[in-house]
Amino acid sequence: MLASTIKGTPGKNAMQKLVVMQSLWAMERRQPDGLERSLEMNLEMIVEARYGGVSTDWRNRETSRRIAAFLKPHGLVVEGQCFPKTVDDLKSVLEIGTETGLHHLDIQPDVRPRTLKECMPLIEGWTRLAEEVDFPVYIETHRDRMTTDLFFVLDLLDAFPNLKLLGDLSHFLVGREFATPVDETNHGYIHRVLDNCWALHGRVASREQVQVEVSFPHHKMWFDLFLGWWEYGIRSWRKRAGANDSLSFVCELGPQPYAIAGPDGADLSDRWSDALIIREAVEKLWARIAAEG
Numbered sequence: 694m695l696a697s698t699i700k701g702t703p704g705k706n707a708m709q710k711l712v713v714m715q716s717l718w719a720m721e722r723r724q725p726d727g728l729e730r731s732l733e734m735n736l737e738m739i740v741e742a743r744y745g746g747v748s749t750d751w752r753n754r755e756t757s758r759r760i761a762a763f764l765k766p767h768g769l770v771v772e773g774q775c776f777p778k779t780v781d782d783l784k785s786v787l788e789i790g791t792e793t794g795l796h797h798l799d800i801q802p803d804v805r806p807r808t809l810k811e812c813m814p815l816i817e818g819w820t821r822l823a824e825e826v827d828f829p830v831y832i833e834t835h836r837d838r839m840t841t842d843l844f845f846v847l848d849l850l851d852a853f854p855n856l857k858l859l860g861d862l863s864h865f866l867v868g869r870e871f872a873t874p875v876d877e878t879n880h881g882y883i884h885r886v887l888d889n890c891w892a893l894h895g896r897v898a899s900r901e902q903v904q905v906e907v908s909f910p911h912h913k914m915w916f917d918l919f920l921g922w923w924e925y926g927i928r929s930w931r932k933r934a935g936a937n938d939s940l941s942f943v944c945e946l947g948p949q950p951y952a953i954a955g956p957d958g959a960d961l962s963d964r965w966s967d968a969l970i971i972r973e974a975v976e977k978l979w980a981r982i983a984a985e986g
Contacts, residue, residue: 709931710939711979712745712796713972714772716947717760723948725958732756736763742969746770746796748894748943754789761793770796772892772941776803780818787826796941797829797892799859802839809852812839816853831859831891836868836903843869843882850889860890861945862922863898870900875918887926891934892941895923895971896951904951906962907970916974924978931982942975944968 720735722728730738739747747764751757751773761771773795775786783800790798800819806812816832823830834840840849840858843865850856862883871879897912897919899905905912923942930940946952946964953961 708937709934709983711927711976712770712939712941713975714746714748714770714941714943715739715742715744715968716943716945717747717749719944719946719948719964719968721948723952724960732759733763736760738965740764740767740769744769744944744972746772746941748772748774748799748945750774751789751793751795751798752776752786754792757789757793770794770941772796772799772943774799774801776801777819778803780815780822783819783822787822787830790828791826795828796939797831797859798823798826799892800830800832801835802832804839805837805841806839809848812849813852815839816849816856829857829891831857833859833894834861834864834886836864841868843886847882847885850885856889857891858886858889859892859894860887860926861894861896862886862919863894863896863903866898866900866918867903873900873914883922884925884929887922888929888933890926891930892943893923893926894943894945895919895968895975896945896947897971902953904947904953906953907967908962920974920978923975924982927979927982940979944971946971 717735720730722730736747746769747760749760749771752775764771773786773790775783775798777783777800786798802815804815819830832840834846840846865883896904897907897916899915905915907916927940934940946968949960952964955961
């Protein structure tokens with residue numbers, strides 16, 4: 694499934710859907726008062742806010758079963774995450790995903806190869822394993838992983854043209870520190886990646902920070918940049934996906950040190966509210982694109 698043949702364009706009666714999820718990692722407070730909500734409290738907040746699902750680490754069988762049991766009556770789905778270093782590392786996560794059910798599995802490949810040759814046995818092995826399960830498996834673009842560098846990922850796509858990615862574009866903007874305004878060459882590189890993305894993670898970065906506060910007016914230029922990229926990604930996905938497929942978009946505004954803190958040690962903005970701002974903007978974007986037919 695990582696490198697499977699892409700599907701054709703949907704027909705007139707396509708019922709493609711957008712599923713906006715919330716990251717459980719992003720629900721961690723990490724504030725000076727030291728208070729943290731329980732897992733169930735966080736899940737209840739996500740349910741009450743009418744998210745379509747959650748994104749979380751899916752390597753622990755007991756915790757995964759607990760989350761799945763909580764969400765199932767509410768009809769929410771899960772993006773499972775894992776961080777394999779070897780081909781075999783993926784096996785247990787696929788077993789848990791098969792037991793509990795997943796919308797898809799997100800691989801952050803926890804390796805740092807310097808050559809494409811080193812990547813090939815890993816991608817080929819993960820692809821073989823992914824073909825044995827009934828949910829999609831994607832590879833995430835992320836710093837300090839196999840996919841840390843934009844140019845290396847472009848080379849990966851040349852070697853594996855059908856490689857299915859999960860796009861977190863914030864890491865590329867910071868990693869390459871694109872000059873602004875972003876030129877057509879760099880837009881083209883991002884578009885090339887998006888043409889292989891089957892799910893998206895929603896975080897807004899600047900050239901210098903991996904996560905900026907979307908509620909701050911002076912960050913509007915960065916929010917607009919990412920909305921433009923996400924629009925391209927949505928349009929590209931709708932052309933490739935099946936008529937009844939669903940696109941996952943995860944609001945993933947991480948806790949400190951992703952979140953920037955003030956001198957009191959507290960976040961500079963309310964990440965929960967910022968995530969809702971991102972969700973609303975993406976839902977409006979999807980609705981506008983869908984209305985075009």
